[in-house]
Amino acid sequence: MAELTLDRISVGYGKTRIINGVTLALQDGEFVSLIGPNGAGKTTLLNGISGQLPIVEGRLIYGGVDITRWRPDRRARGGLGRSFQTTHLFPNLTALENVALAVQAHRRVRLRSLFSAIPATVDQTSRHYLEMVHLSDALHQTARSLSHGDKRKLEFAMLLAIQPKILLLDEPTAGMSVSEVPAILDLVAELKVTGDYAIILVEHKIDVVMRFSDRIAVLNHGELLAEGTIEDVLANKEVERAYLGGHHGGIA
Numbered sequence: 001m002a003e004l005t006l007d008r009i010s011v012g013y014g015k016t017r018i019i020n021g022v023t024l025a026l027q028d029g030e031f032v033s034l035i036g037p038n039g040a041g042k043t044t045l046l047n048g049i050s051g052q053l054p055i056v057e058g059r060l061i062y063g064g065v066d067i068t069r070w071r072p073d074r075r076a077r078g079g080l081g082r083s084f085q086t087t088h089l090f091p092n093l094t095a096l097e098n099v100a101l102a103v104q105a106h107r108r109v110r111l112r113s114l115f116s117a118i119p120a121t122v123d124q125t126s127r128h129y130l131e132m133v134h135l136s137d138a139l140h141q142t143a144r145s146l147s148h149g150d151k152r153k154l155e156f157a158m159l160l161a162i163q164p165k166i167l168l169l170d171e172p173t174a175g176m177s178v179s180e181v182p183a184i185l186d187l188v189a190e191l192k193v194t195g196d197y198a199i200i201l202v203e204h205k206i207d208v209v210m211r212f213s214d215r216i217a218v219l220n221h222g223e224l225l226a227e228g229t230i231e232d233v234l235a236n237k238e239v240e241r242a243y244l245g246g247h248h249g250g251i252a
């Protein structure tokens with residue numbers, strides 16, 4: 001059974017529908033890249049899956065359960081982890097405190113306990129996730145003081161703290177300096193190799209897409225234009241036309 005099935009889903013803002021009837025299945029441990037020209041609806045589709053935007057038509061099935069009407073926090077607790085293009089950290093808290101907060105939120109511990117002392121088990125678990133993202137040296141640094149690349153690593157640690165089964169990664173290297181990109185991509189590679197996560201990656205850089213993807217899905221004007229292996233998709237004339245269609249940014 002597919003881990004996650006998008007069954008003809010439509011997603012929109014208010015009365016404006018951006019995603020129209022997209023069907024896609026993600027298997028256990030599979031890595032699918034979601035590509036498409038600027039404005040195609042990639043982020044909107046991720047928002048529909050994670051629950052930030054409502055699915056106005058169709059069904060979202062996760063592990064055999066219809067989660068179409070679940071709120072975002074319930075989806076996250078159930079194992080749908082979502083990263084964003086911009087950072088979502090508590091700048092004045094340390095790296096350890098940020099992750100502890102995510103661990104506690106996931107365990108539904110009352111958050112005020114964080115500000116007295118981090119319970120030992122939470123502390124240990126938080127350190128584990130920080131180690132996974134290679135931030136053990138920055139435990140006690142405030143999030144504010146971290147480099148952009150390390151902030152992104154910290155977000156990964158917080159994402160892992162909710163023990164996701166599915167990772168929805170929205171351009172994880174967006175806004176990074178060239179020197180910071182490899183470490184983040186290595187992190188994605190390390191997560192992939194565990195086989196513990198099914199991953200949907202939104203990405204413009206074709207070299208990144210080629211490095212990781214088992215399969216590619218192409219969105220255009222809110223609809224699924226093509227789906228298949230890298231070779232299939234790159235040889236698809238409609239995909240080529242969509243990218244060459246004038247004002248859009250191309251596959252980089």
Ligand SMILES: Nc1ncnc2c1ncn2[C@@H]1O[C@H](COP(=O)(O)OP(=O)(O)OP(=O)(O)O)[C@@H](O)[C@H]1O
Nearest residue numbers: 013016018036037038039040041042043044045204
């Ligand atoms: N808050 C919003 N309200 C209304 N429309 C929006 C909103 N956010 C995005 N849109 C519109 O939805 C469409 C799809 O945007 P989306 O950000 O999902 O595309 P994308 O494929 O992720 O683009 P990019 O590759 O540039 O990030 C665009 O036409 C955009 O203008």
